[in-house]
Amino acid sequence: GESVGLHLPTLSVQEGDNSIINCAYSNSASDYFIWYKQESGKGPQFIIDIRSNMDKRQGQRVTVLLNKTVKHLSLQIAATQPGDSAVYFCAENIYTGRRALTFGSGTRLQVQP
Amino acid sequence: SAVISQKPSRDICQRGTSLTIQCQVDSQVTMMFWYRQQPGQSLTLIATANQGSEATYESGFVIDKFPISRPNLTFSTLTVSNMSPEDSSIYLCSVEDLVLRADTQYFGPGTRLTVL
Numbered sequence: 001g002e003s004v005g006l007h008l009p010t011l012s013v014q015e016g017d018n019s020i021i022n023c024a025y026s027n028s029a030s031d032y033f034i035w036y037k038q039e040s041g042k043g044p045q046f047i048i049d050i051r052s053n054m055d056k057r058q059g060q061r062v063t064v065l066l067n068k069t070v071k072h073l074s075l076q077i078a079a080t081q082p083g084d085s086a087v088y089f090c091a092e093n094i095y096t097g098r099r100a101l102t103f104g105s106g107t108r109l110q111v112q113p
Numbered sequence: 114s115a116v117i118s119q120k121p122s123r124d125i126c127q128r129g130t131s132l133t134i135q136c137q138v139d140s141q142v143t144m145m146f147w148y149r150q151q152p153g154q155s156l157t158l159i160a161t162a163n164q165g166s167e168a169t170y171e172s173g174f175v176i177d178k179f180p181i182s183r184p185n186l187t188f189s190t191l192t193v194s195n196m197s198p199e200d201s202s203i204y205l206c207s208v209e210d211l212v213l214r215a216d217t218q219y220f221g222p223g224t225r226l227t228v229l
Contacts (some may be wrong), residue, residue, distance in 0.1 A: 044205070
């Protein structure tokens with residue numbers, strides 16, 4: 001398939017380790033955040049979301065942390081597997097009379113067997 | 114979540130021609146969006162496709178270059194007009210179902226366009 005994110009920052013981890021992917025968002029008025037996973041040749045896949053009235057949310061093997069003070073978002077993946085290898089994007093949603101989803105630049109996660 | 118399909122999945126086009134990309138959803142959805150993802154880049158919103166009215170375009174995108182249709186609650190098209198090599202990108206549609214999960218967008222598989 002076609003590669004996505006050829007020039008993105010890369011995080012390389014060993015299989016079984018925990019991964020932490022970071023994202024700095026731009027607008028302090030953003031009230032909703034989403035993490036997406038994009039595998040080569042596919043569209044972005046929803047992983048987990050969090051609203052601004054929360055600072056932590058857990059899913060299956062994934063946790064999202066939100067620090068509004070420094071406008072920082074992180075995605076933690078427990079026991080990383082080869083199938084987790086992909087490009088990960090954070091997105092922020094600002095409602096300004098209409099909905100707008102702004103994507104971060106992305107991070108490539110490479111899982112070494 | 115809704116199942117989203119796009120046609121074509123990829124195409125190679127000549128400079129100066131136009132291509133219409135279709136996005137089909139298996140259920141009625143409130144909002145549909147079109148994004149562009151240039152090689153090695155993140156996603157950029159082109160426009161919001163509104164059912165029964167004109168699309169709402171983001172800064173830097175115009176209707177003459179990217180006309181959009183939204184004839185019903187399950188279908189939308191994006192046309193890339195008078196193409197140049199700079200239009201080579203992945204074009205993605207997404208949907209938001211306000212009843213199912215407000216604010217969350219789910220994406221189709223994308224259309225990979227190469228302009229020669």
